Amino acid sequence: MFETPLTNIDYDKVYEPAEDSFLLLDCFEQEYQSIQQRFTGRVPVVTEIGTGSGIVTCFIKQNILPHSIFFATDINPTSCSTAAETIKLNDTHETHPFTFTAMQMNLTSAVRSNKIDLLVFNPPYVPAENVPEIPKDLDDSSWLDLALLGGQDGMMTTWEVLNNLENILTPEIGIAYILFCARNKPDQVAETMKARGWKVDVVIHRKAGWEVLSILLFQK
C-alpha cells in the first residue's frame, strides 16, 4: 500500500483532505499499472485542477508517475502555496526531481490547449443555488465555499471542464479522472459524454457518510 502524503494545512483557508481526496488516492493506487503502461516512453504532463492541499498530486508524483511534469491549479492562492509546501514536505522533489508548479487560475485557463496527458479533478460538487463569487481578500473566510459549492446539481464547475475536455487533453493519449457525488447524476453525465464520443468508465465508487462518491475515467 502506498503511503499517504504528509500535509500541513491551514484548515480555515484550504480544503482539508476528506473521503473524496482519499478515494482519489485509492483510485490511483488501483489504476497505477495501467496508467504507467499508458505513458511508457513519455514524460507525461499531469494536471490536477483544484489541487487544495496538493495531497493528490503529491501522491501521484511519489507513487504513480514520478517522471512527469506537474501543473497543479487552484482558484484559491493559499491552496497553491500549500500544495507547493506539501511537495516539499514529502521530499518528492529530492527523490523525483521533475517539475512541479502550482498556479492560481480558473480551471486550466493558463495551461496550453491539448497538452495535458493526465487530468485529475475533485471539483466543488455540492448542489447549491450558485457557484460562489471569488473573494477579493486572501483572508476572506469564503474561499472554502468555493471548494464545496458547485451550483445547479453541483455540476456547474465540472461541466465547464467536461465541455472543454476535447481542448484540454492531448489528442488520443489524454485521460481524465473526475470525481462525482450521486447528486451530480454521474450516470446521466456519462451518457451525455458517450454521445459526444467519449469512452466513460466508473473506476471506483464508495459510500461516504450519506454521500456516494464515484470516480469516472474519460478517454477518447
Ligand SMILES: C[S@@+](CC[C@H](N)C(=O)[O-])C[C@H]1O[C@@H](n2cnc3c(N)ncnc32)[C@H](O)[C@@H]1O
Ligand atoms: C473539493 S476541493 C478538492 C481539493 C483537493 N484536490 C483534494 O482532493 O483534497 C475542490 C478544490 O477546487 C478548487 N476550485 C474551485 N473552483 C475552482 C476553479 N474554478 N478553478 C480552479 N480551482 C477551483 C477549490 O479552491 C478547492 O481547492
